[in-house]
Amino acid sequence: MRELRETALAVKKASAVLALLDTEKKNKALFAIADALTDHTEEILSENALDVAAGRENGMSDSLLDRLALSESRIEGMAEGVRQLAALPDPIGETVEEFTRPNGLRIRKVRVPLGVIGMIYEARPNVTVDTAAIAFKTGNGILLRGSANALRSNMALAKVMRDALRAEGIPEDVIAVVEDTAHKSVDELVRMNDCVDVLIPRGGAGLIRRVMETASVPVLETGVGNCHIFVDESAKYDMAERIVVNAKTQRPSVCNAMETLLVHSVWATGNLAKLLAKLHTLGVTVHGDKTVQDMDPLAIPAVDEDWDKEYLAPELAVKVVDNLDAAMAHIAAHGTKHTEVILTEDAENAAFFLRGVDAAAVYHNASSRFTDGFEFGFGAEMGISTQKLHARGPLGLREMTSYKYIVLGSGQIRG
């Protein structure tokens, strides 16, 4: 087993070479990686089968096993994702801004890679390929610290990618798996400021909190979404039902699913019973406040914790509020600054909500489920940021870059 520090130093060294590669060479290598994934499907599947068998033996849940298990089509999906990345524009080297100072200095602000990304994530092995490919395209080295349960799969995927890079004459250490999956390897990784430029934790709330609390390396916080939809007095019933159903049931396990529904009291009177009945037919459990309980015999009384809970399941907290201000106050108190939605036909209320609510993405008359790199047209994403520093919302290619100022002089000195 390669020691973490040795691995990190190797990635740092290799990333300096990668940072200067031109777009054409990077894209060629991405195609080579994609082909290699397809060509080595069998080896990858046989290593993955060992992880799955061990997981089953250790009592891993069916849903986790499903996330862990690869198949020919899942591997082909990864390869296709890598090919799509190759086709996206390369942000590195882009001039963001350019200006000349009165003293004649010409200053150019140019996008550069971040350096080395430390990716800390849970079971799904597809994250290994997705994030390695995004990092590669943006000239960043990546240290992949997945979970012990997926180590064989991650090592197999990384080996295929590394072999493909070596064949292209690129230092394979730009992509490296942290082989030590003891908990303390995370603690060491998050304080390795001399080797790692940014950490991206992706997984459950506990993992993310732990990284935030122990890291000295800058962190891009991702993921926790206690997202609200507020149905205003003037919302149209049909649109509200369509959007609420979509936001709660289309894929309840993800961070941009709705977790709390806030309803204007006037709208609730005529419409809420019908809406909740519809949600019940779709298998949604409702935790409601007093007013909701009066309207919906199936509603479970909501307790304080419900307003802060990310169910990630067909479960929903529902509250009736007196007005827009009350809805916004509830969101300010309980939201996680991920995605917040207002459904209304009143343009003034919409504008007030969109301006006043503090979140990465605020919506008028659309489902919360669109906060996503692909849906935003970024082509790929590393995760969804819920912090304010550096990047908010979907983390695409550009969000994996920093910049530097290139200053061109002709002998200027400071007076």
Add this chain to the structure above:
Amino acid sequence: MRELRETALAVKKASAVLALLDTEKKNKALFAIADALTDHTEEILSENALDVAAGRENGMSDSLLDRLALSESRIEGMAEGVRQLAALPDPIGETVEEFTRPNGLRIRKVRVPLGVIGMIYEARPNVTVDTAAIAFKTGNGILLRGSANALRSNMALAKVMRDALRAEGIPEDVIAVVEDTAHKSVDELVRMNDCVDVLIPRGGAGLIRRVMETASVPVLETGVGNCHIFVDESAKYDMAERIVVNAKTQRPSVCNAMETLLVHSVWATGNLAKLLAKLHTLGVTVHGDKTVQDMDPLAIPAVDEDWDKEYLAPELAVKVVDNLDAAMAHIAAHGTKHTEVILTEDAENAAFFLRGVDAAAVYHNASSRFTDGFEFGFGAEMGISTQKLHARGPLGLREMTSYKYIVLGSGQIRG
């Protein structure tokens, strides 16, 4: 004394109001603050005199006392700085980007405040006014944690600003001084993730390292600059002398001053002795490698630590290197990614250096001293970032902002 947590919660609450103020109202308040500083010069000076007297009693050095002491003209300078800020464009609300997705969703990326900035700094009271005014202009609340030595001065300055805001009908708690100057108040502040969105430590290397190592709140690392100038084979002597002298002697105590001079061996043969003699006449102490010692009888032998030292004084490490690659390798090993300079008449070497050196600012044929918010034309700065996340180099108004995505729909749901 108000407890830190109580103060922080008050700033958080007030900052939500400030975030929505329009530019005109913010600028009017900035002018009111500037006038109030002038009007209350006497009270500020009498509180500052108490800090200075206490500092003298406690054996504070003359240079620190000089940084601590205010005067009528220094206060007028602060007021003038605040007026200049009012005149600068307000980045808040600016649409950075706007696009429409195939499903008709209109997505607008808009600049918003960061929220609450935690400023942790050392003696100089002018930082209190400068940073509070920048934070205010960008819609951010600010928690000012200065040093115990300057508490009376900081409290007096904050009182004047807060009174001026209250008179303008703006919640005064957008600007607040942390009254508890025990060390543990810093430890508490840097882990107050529910109230503080970003920390900016400004001061010595020890302070910055301590914040980086203990914070769970995101940090904008500032300041440490081990800046190099590389004099290439083709550099013109006159330009090299002018720039080297400026970068080392114009203001040696600041982070963008040169700390190590790297010289191409061919250039060194004809020119280095003369250049070092010039530096000696200006009182600069030279720590040189073997070649330098042979050329300069006054040179002190450089030890390993010299290549990593930020002298912040009229002292300089000097090394002769064989070529551009050796210079860049030295910078990669010892630089702090702040400011790096090449002096050369060879366009190819310049381009190679500017692309390959990883630093916030890289220069061709100009002094390192220009890495500064005012010199870059930003009008004001909170400090100079040496990290890669969020912002690099001078931290001006725009760097004190985040963004949010405003998504306008017409009933879209995800398929």
